[in-house]
Amino acid sequence: MKIEIVDSKTPKRGSLVLAVGEGRQLGPFGQQVDKACGGALAKAMAAAARFTGGKGQWLDVLVPGGGLSRVLLAGLGKTTEIKAMAYEALGADAVKRLAVSGETDLAIAAEVLKGTLLPAGEAAARAALGARLGSYRFDKYRTRLKDKDKPSLKAVNVLTAAAPAAKKLHAPLDKLAAGVELTRNLVTEPANIIYPESLAAECRKLAKLGVKVEVLGEREMKKLGMGALLGVGQGSARESKLVVMQWNGGKKGGKPVSFVGKGVCFDTGGISIKPSAGMEEMKWDMGGAGAVIGAMAAIAGRKAKANVVGVVALVENMPSGTAQRPGDIVTSMSGQTIEVLNTDAEGRLILCDAMWYTQQRFKPQAMVDLATLTGAIIIALGHEHAGLFSNNDRLAEQLAASGKVEDEQLWRLPLSDAYDEGLKSPIADMQNIAGPGFGAGSITAAQFLQRFVVDKTPWAHLDIAGTAWSKKDRPTVPKGATGFGVRLLNRLVADHYEDR
Numbered sequence: 001m002k003i004e005i006v007d008s009k010t011p012k013r014g015s016l017v018l019a020v021g022e023g024r025q026l027g028p029f030g031q032q033v034d035k036a037c038g039g040a041l042a043k044a045m046a047a048a049a050r051f052t053g054g055k056g057q058w059l060d061v062l063v064p065g066g067g068l069s070r071v072l073l074a075g076l077g078k079t080t081e082i083k084a085m086a087y088e089a090l091g092a093d094a095v096k097r098l099a100v101s102g103e104t105d106l107a108i109a110a111e112v113l114k115g116t117l118l119p120a121g122e123a124a125a126r127a128a129l130g131a132r133l134g135s136y137r138f139d140k141y142r143t144r145l146k147d148k149d150k151p152s153l154k155a156v157n158v159l160t161a162a163a164p165a166a167k168k169l170h171a172p173l174d175k176l177a178a179g180v181e182l183t184r185n186l187v188t189e190p191a192n193i194i195y196p197e198s199l200a201a202e203c204r205k206l207a208k209l210g211v212k213v214e215v216l217g218e219r220e221m222k223k224l225g226m227g228a229l230l231g232v233g234q235g236s237a238r239e240s241k242l243v244v245m246q247w248n249g250g251k252k253g254g255k256p257v258s259f260v261g262k263g264v265c266f267d268t269g270g271i272s273i274k275p276s277a278g279m280e281e282m283k284w285d286m287g288g289a290g291a292v293i294g295a296m297a298a299i300a301g302r303k304a305k306a307n308v309v310g311v312v313a314l315v316e317n318m319p320s321g322t323a324q325r326p327g328d329i330v331t332s333m334s335g336q337t338i339e340v341l342n343t344d345a346e347g348r349l350i351l352c353d354a355m356w357y358t359q360q361r362f363k364p365q366a367m368v369d370l371a372t373l374t375g376a377i378i379i380a381l382g383h384e385h386a387g388l389f390s391n392n393d394r395l396a397e398q399l400a401a402s403g404k405v406e407d408e409q410l411w412r413l414p415l416s417d418a419y420d421e422g423l424k425s426p427i428a429d430m431q432n433i434a435g436p437g438f439g440a441g442s443i444t445a446a447q448f449l450q451r452f453v454v455d456k457t458p459w460a461h462l463d464i465a466g467t468a469w470s471k472k473d474r475p476t477v478p479k480g481a482t483g484f485g486v487r488l489l490n491r492l493v494a495d496h497y498e499d500r
């Protein structure tokens with residue numbers, strides 16, 4: 001499907017989507033189309049008494065005579081309340097309505113209506129972004145898909161009165177969409193296809209965008225003393241990997257902002273094995289790493305003027321004769337020892353070494369880790385917000401604000417010494433889980449990570465266990481792997497870490 005931004009002109013064929021404001025308000029282009037078809041649109045709206053142009057309402061109008069096959073009227077609601085996101089939803093919903101309809105050509109008139117405060121170029125750029133994000137599918141393994149179920153749309157033209165401005169705004173958004181798609185693909189792939197080595201190979205592909213990619217294997221990690229990370233991977237037949245991705249688009253030598261991702265390519269729980277029901281979901285336990293990889297692709301793709309480092313810790317958590325046992329004590333790269341009471345609390349064990357390495361090597365001005373870390377965050381926040389933990393109010397606020405703008409929302413939870421108490425071990429420097437009855441599972445996981453934050457490095461931890469995968473269809477986020485975190489991190493860099 002090819003998505004293009006073009007000047008507003010009534011298409012000669014295919015379907016046309018027009019934005020309508022509350023009160024059946026058409027824009028100048030919509031009025032022109034209505035006139036050209038003899039007032040058929042106004043008539044159809046009047047006849048369908050319940051179609052008022054309210055948010056989410058749709059009305060299909062068949063257009064008599066040659067040319068256009070139909071016009072779809074899309075309600076955007078009260079024009080004074082329409083925001084940029086509404087145009088993303090418009091693009092996404094439009095494409096979804098016609099995706100497998102047999103229609104091949106779609107034009108979306110992304111008009112800004114009277115009363116809405118939004119540049120015309122922005123509306124069109126967002127509609128094009130929405131069309132791409134909303135049309136995401138993963139059909140790779142469907143070898144017997146019937147023709148009638150295959151996508152039919154070939155060309156989507158976003159019509160606008162401000163094509164040059166829209167194209168300029170759309171270029172970086174299209175790179176962002178590519179990053180989100182990459183993350184969705186990687187997270188969707190099963191664990192027999194995406195495992196540490198093959199995921200590292202996917203990271204290497206970012207070199208073509210100008211990202212410097214290094215892959216460390218178990219030998220190198222052993223030398224560095226990453227006993228916590230290596231302990232998690234030791235039960236797997238697959239070799240653990242640590243991938244370091246650098247995008248140096250900022251000032252030479254300027255301290256980078258850093259992202260660290262949990263990449264457990266499959267989490268069986270290890271010897272503290274998970275129940276079999278639902279275990280297949282643990283293929284997406286590399287969602288944090290997936291988000292970091294997609295964000296690096298977006299940031300490099302749009303050539304951000306920033307220095308950004310992405311580090312992903314890639315392992316497979318398996319039970320076997322060589323697996324780590326409950327009670328084992330490992331020594332992390334920081335030198336701190338950890339009593340592994342539960343081998344299913346493995347994410348923190350790989351992140352602690354990846355975070356330590358990132359800080360030692362890059363002295364980042366900020367560090368954000370992303371991880372599908374705890375089931376408890378789903379109990380606390382469901383699937384609407386990811387958990388945010390931070391030692392730095394400014395970074396926390398930047399992240400929360402970025403999440404709002406991009407609709408990848410965060411909710412901050414506390415950290416404190418009282419929670420940290422739960423990690424005291426009778427035999428080592430800490431244990432990897434708090435004792436029974438302590439509660440606050442997501443917070444104690446974050447406290448564990450905080451023990452590996454050097455001095456005052458501004459650090460934030462995002463627990464994305466509830467948001468990396470979705471069972472609910474949303475306009476720009478279809479069911480399945482969401483790509484959560486890519487838009488957020490890209491926005492964080494754009495708004496706070498880029499040279500102007």
Ligand code: BES
Pocket residue numbers: 267269285342344345346347372373374375376433441465466
């Ligand atoms: N990967 C899981 C967390 C998870 C659960 C992600 C559900 C997505 C959906 C993590 O490694 C884990 O197993 N956490 C344990 C921690 C516990 C042993 C302290 C959990 O949440 O039960």
Ligand code: MN
Pocket residue numbers: 267269343344345346347
């Ligand atoms: Mn686990």
Ligand code: ZN
Pocket residue numbers: 264267285344346347372373
């Ligand atoms: Zn896990």
